[in-house]
Amino acid sequence: MFRKILFSLTSVAIVVSIYLIFFIAPVPVDPMDAGGDPINFKIFYFHVPIAVTAYLAFAIVFVSSIMYLRTKRETWDTRAVAASEIGVILAVLTLITGSLWARSAWGEFWVTWDVRLNTSLVLFLIYLSYLMVRKSIDEPEKRARLSAVFGIVGFIGVPLSFLSIRLWNRATVHPVVVGPGGGGISGDTVIGTVLVNVIAFILLLVSLIILRMENEKLADEIASIKHLKNL
Numbered sequence: 130m131f132r133k134i135l136f137s138l139t140s141v142a143i144v145v146s147i148y149l150i151f152f153i154a155p156v157p158v159d160p161m162d163a164g165g166d167p168i169n170f171k172i173f174y175f176h177v178p179i180a181v182t183a184y185l186a187f188a189i190v191f192v193s194s195i196m197y198l199r200t201k202r203e204t205w206d207t208r209a210v211a212a213s214e215i216g217v218i219l220a221v222l223t224l225i226t227g228s229l230w231a232r233s234a235w236g237e238f239w240v241t242w243d244v245r246l247n248t249s250l251v252l253f254l255i256y257l258s259y260l261m262v263r264k265s266i267d268e269p270e271k272r273a274r275l276s277a278v279f280g281i282v283g284f285i286g287v288p289l290s291f292l293s294i295r296l297w298n299r300a301t302v303h304p305v306v307v308g309p310g311g312g313g314i315s316g317d318t319v320i321g322t323v324l325v326n327v328i329a330f331i332l333l334l335v336s337l338i339i340l341r342m343e344n345e346k347l348a349d350e351i352a353s354i355k356h357l358k359n360l
Contacts, residue, residue: 135332135335135336135339138332139329139332139333139335139336142325142332143329145329146322146325146326146328146329149321149322149326150171150174150326153318155318156170156171170230170234172226172229172230172233173230174322174326175222175326176223176226176227176230177323177326177327178323178326178327178329178330179223179330180219180223182219182327182330182333182334183216183220183222183223183252184287185331186212186334186338187212187216187256187283187284187286187287188287189208189212189338190209190212190259190283190284191280191281191284191287193206193208193209193212193280194276194279194280194281195277197273197274197277198277198278198281203269204342206276206277207346208342209276209277209280210263211337211338211341211345213259213260213280214260214341215334215337215338215341217253217256217260219330220252220253220256221253223249223253224249224250224253227246231246244293244294244296245290245294248289248293249290251286251290252286252290258279258283259280262276
């Protein structure tokens with residue numbers, strides 16, 4: 130029942146957010162300030178929620194890794210790897226949408242000296258490395274233990290990425306979107322659309338984590354059955 134409700138809410142939230150973005154929400158910049166086609170700036174409504182959801186996915190990896198080391202329960206390790214896989218995909222989408230937005234705003238897909246772009250790339254590489262570490266270790270307990278340590282230490286990249294435009298504000302052209310001094314979000318319609326899209330992506334994240342964990346459980350059961358048959 131919970132799954133059906135969750136998946137239904139996710140579907141509704143995604144449809145509503147897409148409708149708001151393309152038919153209701155305004156272009157979140159002054160068209161006179163746009164370097165490219167102003168309509169391209171609507172990617173903002175995807176870029177920010179995707180980035181926030183990627184941070185949340187990596188936070189789930191962090192918490193799940195701590196809980197695994199405390200409890201040694203395999204469920205926490207499975208949740209960590211599920212969140213990390215989805216987080217890596219979201220991190221890639223963050224880089225892609227950010228580059229497309231940058232092309233319209235700044236005339237370049239990648240401003241090499243921008244600290245937010247570079248810390249976002251580093252964050253993606255950290256969790257890509259996390260997945261590679263998991264693939265390189267065959268023994269399940271050792272893999273889970275080392276991955277948990279990696280997931281805890283690697284999380285430092287999340288606050289560094291999020292706070293980068295405040296810590297090194299002279300090394301970025303990114304606007305401060307969230308928090309004190311935020312200049313990237315203004316207007317009730319813009320804020321409402323962003324919030325709806327954030328909710329939609331968070332619901333999607335939770336749904337995908339649940340599905341990924343169930344697939345992992347089925348894979349383990351199939352492997353156990355095959356092992357028993359070979360005895």
